[in-house]
Amino acid sequence: MxxxxxxxxxxxxxxxxxxxxxxxxxxxxxxxxxxxxxxxxxxxxxxxxxxxxxxxxxxxxxxxxxxxxxxxxxxxxxxxxxxxxxxxxxxxxxxxxxxxxxxxxxxxxxxxxxxxxxxxxxxxxxxxxxxxxxxxxxxxxxxxRGAQRPDEPVLVAVDGSEASRLAADFAAETAVSRGVPLVAVHAYRHPGSSDPGDMQPLVYDEAKLHGEQERTLAGWLTGLTEDHRELRLTCRAVRGRPGAVLAEASRTAQLVVVGGQGRGEVTGLLLGSVSQSVLHHAQCPVVVVRAPR
The missing domain is CATH 3.40.50.620 (HUPs)
Structure with missing residues (x-):
């Protein structure tokens, strides 16, 4: 930018x-x-x-x-x-x-x-x-696109990638300038493996997994409120496919901010699958923030 x-x-x-x-x-x-x-x-x-x-x-x-x-x-x-x-x-x-x-x-x-x-x-x-x-x-x-809801929060997708960090910075600045809260959403589907080739567990504690994902999300956003001192931030970890989770959350948002490409997406794609899904299905305006080339 x-x-x-x-x-x-x-x-x-x-x-x-x-x-x-x-x-x-x-x-x-x-x-x-x-x-x-x-x-x-x-x-x-x-x-x-x-x-x-x-x-x-x-x-x-x-x-x-x-x-x-x-x-x-x-x-x-x-x-x-x-x-x-x-x-x-x-x-x-x-x-x-x-x-x-x-x-x-x-x-x-x-x-x-x-x-x-x-x-x-x-x-x-x-x-x-x-x-x-x-x-x-x-x-x-x-x-x-979608509805204009000026009193609702700004929503940002966070997955720990460089693109989502840039998106979070942009979303925080936007939320502060609009005088509304920022809701950071991390969508997860199942436990991650710790090393390449590890098997994912067949049985796990859902409540424990959810808590771990919330802590991970909070860790990714460390320093955001320090950089934007007037920011009112809420973190939400939600189980589900990222595109579907963000589309549903957009029903009560005034803006959705996504990184151009996040973790786990094919490197050659100029626009990640999650970004494309949100562009097509969000119920409010969307901002795409790409990492510098």
Whole structure:
């Protein structure tokens, strides 16, 4: 994440209703973090060699480029109405939407986008642009989906990995800025083995296992409240598949924060299976935080 004070919150727009919801949340988040807001639109038509200027003998306000200018202005107007006084800029950038947003990420504090945009396939729960940006961006990515519950806590998935540590730091900062508690959730399924090749026990004490998992979770979060002194932190160890546990917990959260890839996931995956599951099934907005490449 770019830590410079000038780093903007970037929101991708395409004229769709999900994009406008993303603009409103991005403006609110930029105001909380005292960051400027940058509204961008990936203008793909020049890459496809499509004429973007008005055709001959048509009104001067026509053409694809003018339509893009209109949707940028509409998004800027929406942001200004949401957060008056916020520093806001808008730009049309030639390129495919996901590539444009990933290109913005090295100098952004946060990228915000809707879960689905114009032209998305109806069968997709989360659009391909959202998944691609979450997988490749060099800064945290906020995908706006589900219900808005501003009074509920922020939820973060923790598994002891470097990615989840970064996610916990981001979630703690977000919870403090929003004035709500942070709930750290660790999902577990069965006792772990102590050495490679060890057999997992067939019989074990569930209460003892649960206590061990809670202590492990607390150990992973050592120092978090010291770094964020106003943080109200609750730790929860829950038995179950991580994706399902987090999706259920998201019903009473305002935001779910996950690492881009956690323990036990295939190294070659740019976006871990748990992150993808949460993106598709969470009942509230999701932030994906990836470790630096």
């Amino acid at each position: 770019n830590s410079a004070n000038s780093a903007a919150v970037v929101v991708g727009v395409d004229g769709s209703e999900p994009a406008l919801r993303a603009v409103r949340l991005a403006a609110t988040e930029a105001a909380r973090r005292q960051r400027p807001l940058r509204v961008v639109h990936g203008f793909i038509w020049p890459l496809l060699h499509v004429q973007t200027s008005p055709a001959p003998y048509t009104p001067p306000g026509g053409g694809l480029r003018h339509q893009a200018e209109d949707l940028i202005q509409a998004a800027v107007n929406e942001a200004e109405a949401t957060a008056p006084g916020l520093s806001i800029s808008g730009e049309i950038i030639d390129g495919e939407a996901a590539a444009v947003l990933v290109g913005e990420s090295p100098t952004a504090a946060l990228i915000v986008l809707g879960d689905r945009g114009l032209g998305g396939f109806s069968a997709l729960v989360v659009g391909s642009v959202a998944v691609q940006v979450a997988a490749y961006a060099d800064c945290p990515v906020l995908v706006v």
